[in-house]
Amino acid sequence: MLVPTSVFQLAAVLLLMLPGIVYTAVRRRLVGPTPEDQAFSVRLTRALAVSVVFDIAYVLIAGPWLVDLLSPRPGSNDALSGLTNRPRVAAAVALLLLIVVPTAIAALGQLRLRKPLLGERPLALAPVYHPTPSAWDQAALERGGAFVRVFTEDGHWVGGWLGAGAYVSTYPQPRDLFIDEEWKLGPAGDFLERVPDSLGVFVPLTGKERVAWISAPADQTTPPRLPVHRRLLSRLWARWRRRRGRHTPAS
Known part of the structure; x- marks a missing residue:
């Protein structure tokens, strides 16, 4: 060249x-x-x-x-x-x-x-394809500030709250999802409680998963928090388990 x-x-x-x-x-x-x-x-x-x-x-x-x-x-x-x-x-x-x-x-x-109707102009742009390459690119980027749950290919529920730290990859990159606040989900996909000390969960999407977004209640702009005593107990329990794991010799 x-x-x-x-x-x-x-x-x-x-x-x-x-x-x-x-x-x-x-x-x-x-x-x-x-x-x-x-x-x-x-x-x-x-x-x-x-x-x-x-x-x-x-x-x-x-x-x-x-x-x-x-x-x-x-x-x-x-x-x-x-x-x-x-x-x-x-x-x-x-x-x-x-x-x-x-x-x-x-x-x-x-x-x-075109034949103008009420308030319409006789000339208009006629796009053939939507500029968004896929339905995922159109929907996923507009679903911040909501709960999301994913039914994975192996039959498990994964989900949580999409907050300011969440991230969604779109075209041309492979689809995946980072949920910045993971929640425990029941067998039917219902949200039970947030995972203690959660720093987020990464969910790769290969195409066979089902993704659902659920809006928060009208009077709620942030996800509900666990009671104070339960948060303290869960943090103490997590720290004790981490320390015990460091001092426990491998079998």
Whole structure:
């Protein structure tokens, strides 16, 4: 692969590639990720093809003027003297041709005519795909401040409170869930009590689990806490077990 070694070569590469990259990025933002967008080679090929179309159109419309702008000034040995002598014009042209025009074309390509109803406009964007890649990405990120329970593949319930320290991984990473406050669950998935001294639990999701979110009571913004005496007893019991484990020789 050839790497640009001069400012002129770098500018040529940007002129060739950037319009297509901007166009495909804006279109993907408006339409949403299509199945073929998951392959980088497809996105790169599409961006290159679109850039070629834009470059040909620019040459047909304003070719002589662009050549004059890019040509060296008479008596100058600097290949970029045409740009450096008029930096504001060069910057405005670059902004227009590389950013504004591809963005506008991508947006106009998604406009659809429709029969306007009450209060509606005759033109509207018509996305083909939702920009969120999956239902999990849409739902999981909006379920903070609630209880969650997961019925695992091996038939066990895991759950707790999704607080400020919870974390959910989404596309393109494998799905998993960090519950920052673990709770004990009954056989039917009912929440019994919080696990003493819980620092959280990590739950990997392979696709066969069932995940349910349960809102807290209306008058409750934080999970209910155990009574003070039970919290103290549970902490003392946990410390005693840890110390006993350190002093008990392995069998």
